[in-house]
Amino acid sequence: MNESPDGAVSASAAENPRPSSQKRVFNLAWPVIGESFLETLLMVVDTWMVAQLSTAAVAGVGASVQVLFFIIAALMALSVGSSVLVAQAFGAGKLADAARLARQSIVWSVILSLPLAVTGSFLAGPVIGLFGTEADVALIGKEYLQVTMATVVVLIVLMIGGGALRGLGDSQTPMRVTALANFVNVFLTYGLIFGVAGLPGLGAVGSAWGTFLSRLLAAVLLLIVMWRGRKGVSISGRRNWLPEFSVASSILRIGVPAALEQVLTSAAFTSMTAIVATLGTAALASHRIAFNVLSLSFLPGFGFAIAATALVGQSVGAQDPEEAAEATAIATRWAAIWMAAMGVVSFLLAEPIMRLFSQEAAVIHDGVAAIQVVALAQPFWAILFVQSGALRGMGNTSFPLRANAGGIWSTMVIAWFAVTYFNGGIAQIWGVFLITSPIMAVILWKRFRRSVREWSDQANENTPTFPQPEPVVTQ
Numbered sequence: 001m002n003e004s005p006d007g008a009v010s011a012s013a014a015e016n017p018r019p020s021s022q023k024r025v026f027n028l029a030w031p032v033i034g035e036s037f038l039e040t041l042l043m044v045v046d047t048w049m050v051a052q053l054s055t056a057a058v059a060g061v062g063a064s065v066q067v068l069f070f071i072i073a074a075l076m077a078l079s080v081g082s083s084v085l086v087a088q089a090f091g092a093g094k095l096a097d098a099a100r101l102a103r104q105s106i107v108w109s110v111i112l113s114l115p116l117a118v119t120g121s122f123l124a125g126p127v128i129g130l131f132g133t134e135a136d137v138a139l140i141g142k143e144y145l146q147v148t149m150a151t152v153v154v155l156i157v158l159m160i161g162g163g164a165l166r167g168l169g170d171s172q173t174p175m176r177v178t179a180l181a182n183f184v185n186v187f188l189t190y191g192l193i194f195g196v197a198g199l200p201g202l203g204a205v206g207s208a209w210g211t212f213l214s215r216l217l218a219a220v221l222l223l224i225v226m227w228r229g230r231k232g233v234s235i236s237g238r239r240n241w242l243p244e245f246s247v248a249s250s251i252l253r254i255g256v257p258a259a260l261e262q263v264l265t266s267a268a269f270t271s272m273t274a275i276v277a278t279l280g281t282a283a284l285a286s287h288r289i290a291f292n293v294l295s296l297s298f299l300p301g302f303g304f305a306i307a308a309t310a311l312v313g314q315s316v317g318a319q320d321p322e323e324a325a326e327a328t329a330i331a332t333r334w335a336a337i338w339m340a341a342m343g344v345v346s347f348l349l350a351e352p353i354m355r356l357f358s359q360e361a362a363v364i365h366d367g368v369a370a371i372q373v374v375a376l377a378q379p380f381w382a383i384l385f386v387q388s389g390a391l392r393g394m395g396n397t398s399f400p401l402r403a404n405a406g407g408i409w410s411t412m413v414i415a416w417f418a419v420t421y422f423n424g425g426i427a428q429i430w431g432v433f434l435i436t437s438p439i440m441a442v443i444l445w446k447r448f449r450r451s452v453r454e455w456s457d458q459a460n461e462n463t464p465t466f467p468q469p470e471p472v473v474t475q
Contacts, residue, residue, distance in 0.1 A: 021323065025307050025330045028166065031175035033303035038175075040295060042182045046207050049193055057204040060140025063128055064208075068148060071120075073262035075156055079163035081105075081255030084313045084395055085247075086167030090233065091317025098233045100240040102164040102226060104247040109160040111243060113153040120149025140204045147208035154215045161222035166310050168231050177218045177225075185214035257397035264405040268412050275416055276426060282360060283426045286367030289354060290430065293346055294374050300338035301382045304331040305389030312393025321455040328390040328448065335382035343378035346371055369427035373434065380437035387444035391451065399447055407440035 043065075051058045082105035089098040124145040128138050162174035188199075189210030195201025202209060226235045269291075276287040308331040315324035346353065354367040384407075388400035414432045418424030 021311075021326045022330050024169065024311060025304065025327055025334070028169060028171045028307035028310055029300075029303040029331065029334070031171040031303075032166070032306045033299050035171075035175040035178045036299045036302055037296075038178055038182050040299075042185060045186055046189060046211070049190055050204050050207055053193070053204055056134070056136045057140055059137045060128075061144050061204055061207060063137070063141040064145040064148065067127055067145060069266055070263060071116075071149075071152070072155070072159075073266050074259050075159055079159040079255070080258040080309075080392060080397065081251030081253070082160050083163035083167040083309060084254050084393060085250060086164045086233075087169075087310050087313025087393065088317040088395070090168050090231070091314030092319075094317070095232045098168065099235060101247060102233065103235045103240045104244055105160045105164055105251060106157060106223075106226075106235065107241060107243055108248045108251065109156040110153055113156040117150055117152045120152065121146050124149060143205045144208045147205055147212065151212040151216075154212060154219050158215055158219045158222060161219065161226060164226065165222070165230060166306060167313060168233055169310055169314065170230050171306070171310075173225050173230065174222065177221045180221070181214040181218035184217060185210055188213050254392075254395055254397050257401040258392060261397070261401040261404055264401075265408055268405075268408040271412050272415065272429065275412070275419055276429060278419060279426060282362035283366050285360075285363045286354070286365075286370055287426055287429075289363075289367050290370035290374060290426075293353060293371055297339060297342045297346065297374070297378060298381070298385075300342070301335050301385035304335035304338075304382075305385040307331050308386050308389040309393040312390045313395075316394055321452050324390070324393070324455075325449075325452045328386065331389070332383055332386040332445075335386050336379045339378040339382040343375035347375035350375070366426045369425070370430045373427055373430040377433045377437045380441045383441035384437065384444050387441070387448045390448050391444070394451060394455075396451065400444065403440055403443050403447070407436050407443075411436045 047058065047061075050061050082101065085101045086098050086105070089095075089101055125138075125142045128141040128145060162177075165171070165173050189207050191197050191199035192202050192206030192210045193204070194206075200206075223235075228234065229236065273284070273287065277284050308328050311327040311331075312324045315321070315327065350368040350371040351364065353371060354364045384404065388404060391397070391400050411432045414435070415424070415429040418428045418432065422428075
């Protein structure tokens with residue numbers, strides 16, 4: 001793609017027809033789904049290897065990972081903000097601005113991660129101590145968290161690089177890099193845990209070092225790709241590497257609400273675990289299994305939501321509301337189809353799924369009920385995921401924050417009342433989502449439709465004031 005001096009796309013580039021909206025949605029969504037699946041599978045494999053050491057090792061690493069979930073959710077601020085801004089600049093044909101934003105995103109990822117790395121390393125012990133674990137578990141958790149926090153800059157650069165590439169419409173490169181890194185991680189982690197092939201045997205903390213080294217490889221490969229360039233956008237050259245506060249402000253203005261949404265959602269599911277824990281060990285075990293099933297069923301929704309964010313962002317840059325609406329409709333439809341299909345499968349196979357994890361009658365009984373309730377809510381979650389992603393592509397991350405955080409915390413409050421005052425069980429706790437998720441889906445769907453309608457009216461009046469927040473001023 002060629003670019004004129006003012007950053008606009010040249011006529012020759014404009015003559016090349018783009019793929020259909022449906023093809024663009026799928027080209028973005030399926031690699032994200034694959035990448036998320038690989039990450040989930042890697043977590044399972046790592047857990048299995050650590051479990052070969054001892055129960056204390058699993059518990060210690062588990063406590064650290066729980067902390068990391070919150071940190072990763074907070075880091076979404078940079079990833080989402082970068083992806084949206086790059087997508088909007090790319091959609092407008094301003095490739096120089098897209099490259100500048102990509103460079104600045106990487107610069108600020110390093111600047112913001114360094115204090116986090118230092119602080120996290122020093123506070124790893126006290127943070128793990130909050131879990132009230134036994135001494136041997138706390139020691140393992142502390143060592144694991146120290147390594148992970150000290151090397152967090154690599155994780156942030158990896159997230160930022162992937163977000164910028166998705167903003168350009170390239171989700172296949174992050175997936176391929178992740179696949180290679182995960183493959184390397186299995187061998188590195190195994191060798192560093194057990195001391196195989198000349199590697200030092202570090203025990204449970206070897207898992208942290210293996211993950212870091214594989215992520216470092218992935219980050220280097222991603223930066224090489226971005227340096228060489230994708231779709232006419234490259235981070236190569238000497239310009240725009242000094243920190244620009246205007247760019248940081250724009251990234252955080254979009255990203256912080258998205259990050260807060262993730263943190264509040266993670267906290268809500270943590271509180272849900274605490275509510276289930278009051279029902280006993282069997283209920284807690286079945287809840288954990290149901291949650292794993294839920295995590296896998298969410299993958300299509302997440303993939304199509306990220307596709308919607310990138311494509312709507314590009315449509316905003318091109319000032320094309322009809323294209324934004326079309327891409328979102330396609331992503332919503334296919335997310336609903338895939339998640340509904342997974343819901344049907346998990347509903348019908350709920351008992352065999354539970355028997356893969358446990359043979360206890362009480363665990364199986366509660367788990368089947370939870371999985372079947374979760375299955376019924378799948379289409380509504382698909383809608384709210386994609387509509388939230390589309391609104392983020394418009395630069396509006398505050399409304400999904402209010403709608404999703406408000407909805408899930410309302411769910412937790414109702415679930416607590418159901419257990420505390422009405423003797424509810426795990427099926428009733430998960431069943432509350434059958435009430436709240438359709439409401440959340442409708443609210444987000446209506447808000448996106450209204451936003452597109454207002455955007456279209458502005459375009460017809462030749463007053464293109466959309467989107468908000470305003471784009472970064474080009475230097």
